[in-house]
Amino acid sequence: MMVGIFWHASLDNPKLEQVEIKLVNVTVKDVNNIENTAKLEITFLVKNPSEKTFTVPTITYKLYADGKLLGTGLYSTADISMTGRALIIKGAEIPLKHLFILKQSNIDSEMYQAILNGNITNFTTEGVITTETTWSSIEKEFKSST
Secondary structure, eight states: OHHHHHHHHHTTHHHHTTOEEEEEEEEEEEEETTTTEEEEEEEEEEEOOSSSOBEEEEEEEEEEETTEEEEEEEEEOTTSOGGGSOOBOTTOEEEEEEEEEEEGGGSOHHHHHHHHTTOOSOEEEEEEEEEEOSSOEEEEEEEEEO
């Protein structure tokens, strides 16, 4: 019986692997001059081209500005029950937003100021998106640029 459950659950995997994710925007939301940090709002657009409805419990990613690594981020709804997460239905494109804390001490001062002043020509993310249904979960690698 257990073999049958695992087999049935794996039928969703090819549909879950069709997920599309792209980085659409990086915006400076808040600057803390005392702690020398900036909050960047990262917006991913997640698209479901398959016929299987799913949720996104996590997106782990590295963020780059003009090719320089700024750090890593984690979008997570894993602590929210599946019924409380955004459902991504057939054909839907859902923006998922995450606050990324940028520390000036992690990058050079010129790059930090360029980000705050909006002088970055290209933001890039690479990472792993996790999609899941009631019975199945997959991880898919991605890379995207603004």
